[in-house]
Amino acid sequence: MSNNHFTKKLQNLMQQVGISSFKALSRAAGVSERQILRLRQGKLEQMRLDVLLKLSPVLKVPLSELVATFSPVDLVKEKAATTQELLQEIADLKIEYQRSLLEIEQQREILLQQFQHSSLQMLESLLLQWPTAAQKAQENPQLAAVKIVPLVQKPLEKLLQAWGIEAIASVGEETSYDPQLHELMKGTAQPGETVKVRYTGYLQGNKLLYRAKVSPVGES
Structure with a gap:
């Protein structure tokens, strides 16, 4: 020009x-x-x-x-072309972002289904036998609870083991009071004093899930 x-x-x-x-x-x-x-x-x-x-x-x-x-016309064209390229890149990035979100959501659904499936396999005996046992217990109140407990206990222990979850202490066990792991249901206790476990708590590795509920020895 x-x-x-x-x-x-x-x-x-x-x-x-x-x-x-x-x-x-x-x-x-x-x-x-x-x-x-x-x-x-x-x-x-x-x-x-x-x-x-x-x-x-x-x-x-x-x-x-x-x-x-x-x-200059060439400069204007060059800027217009650069702008168009940037707009196209932005559009491509948006498409890629949406595609990634969809893949993540699909992967999440797959993982959830796999988790549910593996958990159901571990609880299979409980799922199949518990309704029948519960019905028999209603029909016969004299049925010993000891016969029903294994239906719940074994599948639950299997599931917790698979997830790396451990009980802090057994129910009825006497142990030294640790405020980090134990929760007093009543009374008072100093760290290190003997307490009795009323409800067990759980750890998953180093992570505390639930504190064990305890009471001072000598209190019911």
Whole structure:
């Protein structure tokens, strides 16, 4: 694009605001004539922003319009292409993000199903036999509880072992009181004093799941 093209554009803008010469424009805007020459030559990319900010109000043209008017066509096309590439990259990233979310959700569902399946396998005997045992207990209140307990205890122990969960202490066991592992149901006790386990607690590795409920020895 010829320098004459940009010169005519600038002269048209100057005419609209009543500025007769490039020297007059230089004085009115407070910029050097060299900067005016760069604008006429289409060398907008070599001009400082503060110069453009001074010319914009004098010519009564918004800064964005001034830049668009005096930008070389190749530069404008290059910026447009770059912008289009960025927009495409953003669109691609959004698609990839949505795809990743879907994969994560699908994987979560698969893992949940696998967890449920493995847990049900461990509890199979309880699931199959407990309803019948419970019904028989209702029909016969004299049925010894000792006959029913194994139906619950064995599958539960198997499940806890698979999950790496250990009981802190057995029910009825006497042990030294540890406030980190034990919860007093009533009474008082100092750390190290003997207490009796009323309800067992559980650990999973080093993580405390439930404190064992205890009471001081001698209290029922």
